[in-house]
Amino acid sequence: MLPCPASGKANHHLMYQYNNFDKQFVAERVSQYRDQTERYLAGELSEDEFLQLRLRNGLYVQRLAPMLRVAVPYGTLSSAQLRALARVARDYDRGYGHLSTRQNMQFNWPELASVPDILEDLAKVEMHAIQTSGNCIRNVTTDEYAGVAADESVDPRPYCEIIRQWSTAHPEFDWLPRKFKIAVTGASDDRAAVDVHDIGLHVRQVAGEVVFDVKVGGGLGRTPVIGSTIKTDLPVADLLTYLEAIMRVYNRYGRRDNKYKARIKILVRALTADKFRDQVNAEWAEILGSQRGKASRLPTSEVQRMETFFAPPEYAALEDATKLLSNQRMVEPEFDRWMRHNVTAHKRPGYAVVVLSTKAFGIPPGDVTDAQMELVADWADQFGFGDIRISHQQNFVLPDVRADGLLELWQLASANDLASANAGLLTDIICCPGGDYCSLANAKSIPVAEAIQDHFAQYEDLVNLGDLDLNISGCMNACGHHHVGHIGILGVDKKGEEFYQISLGGHSGDAGAEASIGKIVGPSVSRSEVVGVIDEIIDVYLAQRLPQSGSSEQPESFLNCFRRIGMAPFKEQIYADAE
Secondary structure: OOOOOOOOOOOOOOOOOHHHHHHHHHHHHHHHHHHHHHHHHHHOOOHHHHHHHOOOEEEOOOOOOEEEEEEOOEEEEEHHHHHHHHHHHHHOOOOOOEEEOOOOOEEEOOOHHHHHHHHHHOOOOOOOOOOOOOOOOOOOOOOOOOOEEOEOOOOOOHHHHHHHHOOOOOOOOOOOOOOEEEEEEOEEEOOOHHHHHHHHEEEEEEEEEEEEEEEEEEOOOOOOOOOEEEEEEEHHHHHHHHHHHHHHHEEEEEEEOHHHOOHHHHHHHHOHHHHHHHEEEEEEEEHHHHHHHHHHHOOOHHHHHHHHEEEEOOOOOOOOOHHHHHHHHHOOOHHHHHHHHHHEEEOOOOOEEEOOHHHHOOOOOOEEEEHHHHHHHHHHHHHOOOEEOOOOOOOOOEEEHHHHHHHHHHHHOOOOOOOOOOOOOOOOEEEEOHHOEOOOOOOOOOOHHHHHHHOOOOHHHHHHHHOOOOOOOOOOOOOOHHHOOOOEEEEEEEEEEEEEEEEEEEOOEEEEEOOOOOOEEOOOOHHHHHHHHHHHHHHHHHHHHHOOOOHHHHOOOOHHHHHHHHHHHHHHHHHHOOO
């Protein structure tokens, strides 16, 4: 948890376990924050004095009520922790929580005075809200399939935990020019979106050795940028010293006079990636030449110790379930649909990775009730090893489901609005809370998402469109990742009226296509026009796509079609009536 070597016998609970130091640290932070809250409520701390204190503990003041963001490190939590979050939703909120694109859990209605009690309850299950907001290193994110993905070279979770411990309460990086986000992936298909993070790390094996490729200066928001690679084949031993060099350069030269120009992407762009690399290398050499820097190199023993926390569970030697599943899919067409889209190949025979979609019609994307949380926790125990993930697509993931239990799991999920067969399809919308909750938003996001889900409700239509990412943000902060949606929607304000700007061709990057920032189609449209515009976009795609894409028997994807034909056909179709 903290930048202090943990001691004690390692266990095999699929996630990092707190030691006594960790527990004491979190307990002390809760006690400190309780005192700060009481002083604020008593009028002894001003609003400005309390601001940074509450932000460091995950508390925002939103449009209608406080919002508490609870850390879920690298999107991994246990069934016991999810049950604790369910209790928070039920006892302190309005019976639901929100899965964020940063793999955290947010609560939209806690009483400010109750937040210390929430944090105390969470500490009992080794959870907290430290550094989920403020100008510091935020929650380190990774692939929601980490440790089980068939295309994974290296499990990134031990390195995420090492970075988390290093960055928590780091005295040099606690007051950065702006918030800072790090993502790590170890798979060929980048599900962690490392290209659009302040630091993106791709961990892989070369000749049996683990190394990192390092990207810097990516990010969304007001100035969306794809990150630049400044280091390849970084040895594991140098991971923390190199990260420290990057952070020092940013901390020293990042702008503090203008928050809109304070992110590291602005600094990298101003210097150029090559000159930024030179600055980092100079700083790195100085770190390595110091006695403290030499001591900061990551020993193999520490990596091995951390790996024990993420050791594979005791998988059973299971019989091949292919024939069983084939028969079940023949009998249950809805189950077959779910299997096609929400079930992914696992490293181990007889097991599968399952996406439990939160994108049922009529429910804001990412919202889950306390009852649903408890059910997901139960299913994680019943069908797996008590391990649960939160994806940046705002869905739950069960990483270790026995293949012979998939039908039963689907039946249970179907009865509880968690089995929409739409993972990766157009209605699997990434959507921020928008103007319904957020004080920063220019427009509402949730009603737009619901209108699109309603219009494209027919499964056959979704399948015909294939993989298609549609992302919605209520403001330029881009919490809905609209810049990297194949179709992106941004809420904007026009003289007090809500309008929506459409972009096309964004992509967060994977093995098949490079990352890209979406291009704006043209003038923004009113909320009532959004669904019609999406219809026009889809019509152009269906008319223009190739019947087969390369060696695949599938039609050309939306992204590939856009990259081939460009913006002009879409713009002509959308704005034809206006000319």
